[in-house]
Amino acid sequence: MCAERLGHFMTLALVLATFDPARGTDATNPPEGPQDRSSQQKGRLSLQNTAEIQHCLVNAGDVGCGVFECFENNSCEIRGLHGICMTFLHNAGKFDAQGKSFIKDALKCKAHALRHRFGCISRKCPAIREMVFQLQRECYLKHDLCAAAQENTRVIVEMIHFKDLLLHEPYVDLVNLLLTCGEEVKEAITHSVQVQCEQNWGSLCSILSFCTSAIQRPPTAPPERQPQVDRAKLSRAHHGEAGHHLPEPSSRETGRGAKGERGSKSHPxxxxxxxxxxxxxxxxxxxxxxxxxxxxxxxxxx
Missing domain, CATH: 1.10.287 (Helix Hairpins)
Known part of the structure; x- marks a missing residue:
């Protein structure tokens, strides 16, 4: 239930997150020409952004977060990869040996996949987002994110900040994967996010929690309606046990009620x-x- 509530919070957060970047895009980075304007309207990565990202990927080193920084400023609003990388590196010292190995291998896997796949996909923003989601998931699962999270739950929880869930979709993808890593990890993350939500949104989080719990509550069972077949089986079982006893008056009344209660007198x-x-x-x-x-x-x- 808590994980489902967190899923609702994340969905709402993503909806709200679409407004702030959208308001700031035109003011801070106005289109430089008709081609850029039309490409943004069609939901495509502009030609200028594509060339800049490809050039950045070629020059980025294999160590560090340089590859992810190439995706920070683009017309598809794909942000958060660089922040995730920096968060892992800043907290790497708090992980055990298995966790440190995961951080190194997972970041290297993601950087390698981004560099090789970016030039092979469409410039459409949904295609790029799907590519980012798929390669993140593949690298996290390949290098056993859940094993690292289960052994370093406290550090993982400290890395998750509510404000990042509002702004960065790759960050939400990471948290959604972490929620599948067992009850201990799921409960720790859920509690932390709920507390941060209340600190940022106050009573609104309580309202959302109440609404989602009401929605998730299983419906009350309808009045029991036994199928006619079950009634027939019960009737046969009753007759078998009763033997030669006289039938109860209620059975005759039930039979008459099933006939439609056409009157107190009926033809024999x-x-x-x-x-x-x-x-x-x-x-x-x-x-x-x-x-x-x-x-x-x-x-x-x-």
Whole structure:
């Protein structure tokens, strides 16, 4: 439940995050020409950005976060890769040997994949975002993110900041993967993010928590409706146990109610036809009941 609530918070955070960068883009980096303007409107990486990123990737070293810095300023608003790299490097000393090995191998894997895949994909922003998501996931899983997180849960939790979830989509992808790394990691991250959310948004987080819990609450079970087949089985079981006992009055009333309650008096032939149909369905075991009911109806006619 907590992980699901956190997922709702992240979704809302991503929605809110789309506004601030969008407001600042045109003011701080106005399009330089019609080509750049049209490419932004179509959701494509501009030709100028593409050339700049490719040139940056060629010159970036294999060590450090230079490759990720190439993606910080672009018209597709793909940010956060450099911040994740810097966060891992700044906290590497707090990890154990396994965690340090993961940081080195995962960052190297991501940098290598970015450098080789960027020139092979479309300039469409959704394609670039999907490429970034896929290579992050592949590198994190390949080098066992969950094993490093389970052995270094406290450090991982310290690295997650609520404000980054509002601004950087790759950061959200990382946290979503961490939430699959076992109950201990999931609960620690969820608690930390909820506390930070309340510190930043105050009572709004409580409202969101209440709303999501109400949405996630399982619906109350509807009134029990036994299928007709189950009722028939129960009826046969009851008759088998009862043997030659007389049927209860309630069973006759139920039978009459099923006929539609057409009136307090009904034609005896109709009852007889109904009883004959019931006898055919019950077989020889129901003959004694049929005879008893016939005697009762004869008493009624008198």
């Amino acid at each position: 032939n109709a009852h007889a036809r109904g009883r004959v149909g019931g006898l055919g369905a019950q077989g020889p075991s129901g003959s004694s009941e049929w005879e008893d009911e016939q005697s009762e109806y004869s008493d009624i006619r008198r």
